[in-house]
Amino acid sequence: MTAAGLRAPASAVSGAAYTLKELAARFDLNVHGDGNFIIHGVASLAEAGPQQLGFLANPRYRNQLAATRAGAVVLRADDAALCTMPALIARDPYVAFAKIAALFEPKPAATPGVHASAVVEAGAQISASASIGALCVIAADAVIDAGAILGPGCIIGPRCRVGAATRLVARITLVADVVLGQRVLIHPGAVLGADGFGIAFDRDHWIKVPQLGGVRIGDDCEIGANTTIDRGALGDTVLEEDVRLDNQIQIAHNVVIGAHTAMAGCAAVAGSARIGRYCLIGGGAGILGHLELADRITVTARTLVTHSLTTAGEYSSGTPVQENRAWRRNAARYKHLDDLARRLQVLEKEKK
Amino acid sequence: MTAAGLRAPASAVSGAAYTLKELAARFDLNVHGDGNFIIHGVASLAEAGPQQLGFLANPRYRNQLAATRAGAVVLRADDAALCTMPALIARDPYVAFAKIAALFEPKPAATPGVHASAVVEAGAQISASASIGALCVIAADAVIDAGAILGPGCIIGPRCRVGAATRLVARITLVADVVLGQRVLIHPGAVLGADGFGIAFDRDHWIKVPQLGGVRIGDDCEIGANTTIDRGALGDTVLEEDVRLDNQIQIAHNVVIGAHTAMAGCAAVAGSARIGRYCLIGGGAGILGHLELADRITVTARTLVTHSLTTAGEYSSGTPVQENRAWRRNAARYKHLDDLARRLQVLEKEKK
Amino acid sequence: MTAAGLRAPASAVSGAAYTLKELAARFDLNVHGDGNFIIHGVASLAEAGPQQLGFLANPRYRNQLAATRAGAVVLRADDAALCTMPALIARDPYVAFAKIAALFEPKPAATPGVHASAVVEAGAQISASASIGALCVIAADAVIDAGAILGPGCIIGPRCRVGAATRLVARITLVADVVLGQRVLIHPGAVLGADGFGIAFDRDHWIKVPQLGGVRIGDDCEIGANTTIDRGALGDTVLEEDVRLDNQIQIAHNVVIGAHTAMAGCAAVAGSARIGRYCLIGGGAGILGHLELADRITVTARTLVTHSLTTAGEYSSGTPVQENRAWRRNAARYKHLDDLARRLQVLEKEKK
Structure with a gap:
């Protein structure tokens, strides 16, 4: 990838900065740990740096919490115990994160x-x-x-x-x-x-x-x-x-x-x-x-x-993905599914 | 919907007007009732007003004929009996309507x-x-x-x-x-x-x-x-x-x-x-x-x-839409349809 | 089609010309027959003329080789025996053809x-x-x-x-x-x-x-x-x-x-x-x-x-295309495939 690494992280562009306390007040969240901690941007848990806020919304990413370099995190009360850094506690961390991220979004330059x-x-x-x-x-x-x-x-x-x-x-x-x-x-x-x-x-x-x-x-x-x-x-x-x-x-x-x-x-x-x-x-x-x-x-x-x-x-509709040879065999049978059902009925009747 | 109601009906724009007689002659249709009735635009049966022509092509909208405020209607001979207002009788009312509607279509302004x-x-x-x-x-x-x-x-x-x-x-x-x-x-x-x-x-x-x-x-x-x-x-x-x-x-x-x-x-x-x-x-x-x-x-x-x-x-191909839990059970079986067909064959053979 | 026949063949535009010998040297191919034969463009076997190079990559088009008017052909060694005109022999004729065709492609005019x-x-x-x-x-x-x-x-x-x-x-x-x-x-x-x-x-x-x-x-x-x-x-x-x-x-x-x-x-x-x-x-x-x-x-x-x-x-996933009535019957059965499988299991158990 020659194209890699050319671009500064987008959140670095805005220059905005907020304390956790300010964010908690603004979006009706609770602070866990140091409310004076300042964040300068947002990122995923995997990519966040020490001045950035990460978020944990999907439980399957819980294991990233130990490894993250994020300076702070927004998460559910249930997950706060796992958290060694300052945090914001939210009923819905994804919604909270969306609102906080918007503060760091570069606004389109638009002159009237x-x-x-x-x-x-x-x-x-x-x-x-x-x-x-x-x-x-x-x-x-x-x-x-x-x-x-x-x-x-x-x-x-x-x-x-x-x-x-x-x-x-x-x-x-x-x-x-x-x-x-x-x-x-x-x-x-x-x-x-x-x-x-x-x-x-x-x-x-x-x-x-x-x-x-x-x-x-x-x-x-x-x-x-x-x-x-x-x-x-x-x-x-x-x-x-x-x-x-x-x-x-x-x-x-x-x-x-x-x-x-x-x-x-x-x-x-x-x-x-x-x-x-x-x-x-x-x-x-x-x-x-x-x-x-x-x-x-x-x-x-x-x-x-x-x-x-x-x-x-x-x-829903559709059929599940399968290895092609297995799928071919099943798809071929599908063409005769009605016939198959009729034959089953015959067997059932003979049973009685 | 703040956006609602801003726009005049498109057919009001053109200013065109035709008698049913004129339209019948032009498109080889028959008049039912007053041939001198003048229409100023077209609309669906549900939305047409007293100066507009509606149409009845799909039998399942037949019940809209009683309720419509349309001044006139284009329909099949079979449906004319249901019709209390002036009408045009067409072999194919949808085709007739398309041709009539074209008369009221605002043409794109295009200067050479x-x-x-x-x-x-x-x-x-x-x-x-x-x-x-x-x-x-x-x-x-x-x-x-x-x-x-x-x-x-x-x-x-x-x-x-x-x-x-x-x-x-x-x-x-x-x-x-x-x-x-x-x-x-x-x-x-x-x-x-x-x-x-x-x-x-x-x-x-x-x-x-x-x-x-x-x-x-x-x-x-x-x-x-x-x-x-x-x-x-x-x-x-x-x-x-x-x-x-x-x-x-x-x-x-x-x-x-x-x-x-x-x-x-x-x-x-x-x-x-x-x-x-x-x-x-x-x-x-x-x-x-x-x-x-x-x-x-x-x-x-x-x-x-x-x-x-x-x-x-x-x-055609594909499978029917179902409530998701029922679909899941069926889709899981589809993965083994060939096996199921073979097992049926075994039973049939044992029968003989 | 009034639009037909307006356009000269694209390959006629470039004016380029190459001997088979030159192409063989350039793309590491072997010549079969007259290496001094000059080609002025490329085309499919079906459409190529006597100054153009055709190609045979897909065996199912092998029968086109007898009928083609192509001046020369690029093909596999195995197919060279079928070939009465000058030819280029390639391990992968499609790749060779792609490279040769690029020589005849009109380049976009782009002034700095x-x-x-x-x-x-x-x-x-x-x-x-x-x-x-x-x-x-x-x-x-x-x-x-x-x-x-x-x-x-x-x-x-x-x-x-x-x-x-x-x-x-x-x-x-x-x-x-x-x-x-x-x-x-x-x-x-x-x-x-x-x-x-x-x-x-x-x-x-x-x-x-x-x-x-x-x-x-x-x-x-x-x-x-x-x-x-x-x-x-x-x-x-x-x-x-x-x-x-x-x-x-x-x-x-x-x-x-x-x-x-x-x-x-x-x-x-x-x-x-x-x-x-x-x-x-x-x-x-x-x-x-x-x-x-x-x-x-x-x-x-x-x-x-x-x-x-x-x-x-x-x-893969999906079901095969069928005549609509047959498909309808099968699709209807698909909605009850799980039930059908269960009924088969019942019969199998009774058997034992």
Whole structure:
């Protein structure tokens, strides 16, 4: 790896420093040991140095606690006994760590105003406190609200609105009729508001079904890199507030996703499906069109949901990974599983 | 949802209006009731208002007919009896609706000429009636035909040609040696003509196999957002006319897709596979390399096609979604399915 | 296909020509027949003309040898007897062909210097021999090394480094803290260094876990179109040298991929998984988070790896494709496979 070792640790960049006492007060935590201990950054237990705070959330990393060089640690009360260095005690150490880490995150440099290289059509309404990056393109009837940050290369199409304090990191495309709430965060390559996949078969060829709806994204949503969210055919595609989408997710036209639902990378939702609130959709999972998923449904990775799920709980499909030769033998039998079941029934009947 | 309610219905934008009589004459439909009734837009039955046309194509939405506020409806003759408002009678209401909706679709504003911010290399041939959007980049030996529309941020590489009346919505990349037919529509983030994935293992490391072919896209194709279509290794990757690809589809080098085939989101076709005409490939389906699929093959969502399919029909793979604990028990048994089948054979033999 | 036939064969472009003797000396091959025969390009056996070199690597194309119009062929010693034209004999004809084809590949035109339309922040360090294409955006603290080529529309964010002779074809985004080695090749639409998907559930809503790590890409890696590689949460996401990634692959935060591993299109690796050296990951395969794969693991297409794999070998999951009605019957039985196994056990016990 010639590329290794070039970069200073990210947390070293910010220059921030806090005592454990300050952090405890700020985030409602308890101090174990020296509350005046100063931390200058955060890191994993394995990588933390003597000026950094590590964290122990997952019990299976408990054995790293003895070996860590971290100056301080955030952990559960139960684990405090294992801990020889100063610590912060949290009900949920991962949540506490997330909040503390945010203090050390370098904030994107964003000067209010429009970069000289951006192309803004006459008529676009851009708040004076918004920041429009290099080579953005903004349509005449777009609206950019206060404190919004558009990184380089974003395209904001007709009738789109970017809500207050929303950040488009770089090269996001809002095609048309896309309305983003406040504090939304979108990563590069995401495309919102492209035409849904509407085609009708007219005797011997396809005709396009016009896609006339829009996309509405609620407050505090996050949308991953290269994720696509199509505009509705008629009516809108909707993400309610605090929906969290990872990279390369595909959301088809007229899907509705309930508040606080999270989806991992490469998941896909077909047209007009409705997903409830507080759902967890695993990586690469698929949900067929027009289905409904109740609130608090968990779908494990790569599961294909082929019918509506009306009861909260965890759902799965698929087969386990195996050494290839064993798998081949089993897969060959799967092709005759119905026959196998019938033969078993025959034996059972003969028994009686 | 703070973002809700900001946007006027899209169909209100166009200002167009038609009598049912006019629409019937134009699209060869029959009028039921008042032919002078004027419609000003289209919508779903659930959302249509008194000046709008709704449609009933899927019988399972028949019960919405009583409740709809739509001023008029397009439906099948069989359903006309249920209908108290003026109506258009169609053999295929979805097709009729698509054609009518197109009359109300806001057309993209595209002025002929090259935007001042575009970067056009000397030698590029651009029709005077083509429209080149902001911040496009066009290579010296590219050709843009009459009436083509390139939205903002498109990159047209060496030896590429954009056919007449073709529209690249925004931020499409044609890398090299890509030839698009007429009336093609491509959505943002699509990448055509990137190198195919050709690598050869040379003792202890990989060497790259040069990708020297191109991409040819037939007339009237549509290509979704963030879809990728690689150039051929030797010879071209080809979509025949009227192929319809949804978002995030991956088409590898030297694939050939027959005319009028449609593929839903996240499908993937590996190198040198040949897919017939009038095929329907479900969302997330995969087709392995070098396979052949006959005409009129349907592959259901998420199916992995591992051998050639020579007979028209519908094909599937996968297992059904279940509550996770039940699924776990079944998946554990799948690992021993061959053994289970052998044990059944033993019992059957003992029987005799 | 109106688009057909517009383009001259790619290999005709370069104008290069070599005798078989020259090629044999250069790549350590043997000549069969006339070593003074001159080739002007390369092609597949099916498409090669009398001035071109074809190749025979896969035995199933052996029958094409009689019919080919190729002027010369590269093949194994075993196949030379079948060959009536001049030939090159190679231990591995595909590797030999790849090396020869590279001689005929049109090299991207890249003039050293920064295109006038690029936006380079003051402070960026750009080698005088690097080429920065149209409409690139380069952050103040980015570094571009000697001979690097950035095609049009690349965005190089804060604290990123592009190594010597590395090529970003077009529209690549390096978000932040991304360090690329030497001779790396990245295709359009790829996004490296976007935030990993880190969220923590705080009672009734999600909070973001700051993503403070970076991405390190080793020498000679290739990364496909629209592939995403997220920055680490703490610590880096790492590709060692000579890793080859196809299109639309998703690499989550803190993944480590060993040297010489190759992954086909649409594969996905979840957070903190560690993949060994010389692995082959099939198209659309998935690897769950925190798993470890040993060196020389092969995972077949669409397999979901749900536990660590410690022994070199080939691994699979999934079920075979079938005609839909047969599949439906089998899939229905799968839902009761555990029950079926128990019933078999009952019969076996009764037997005794």
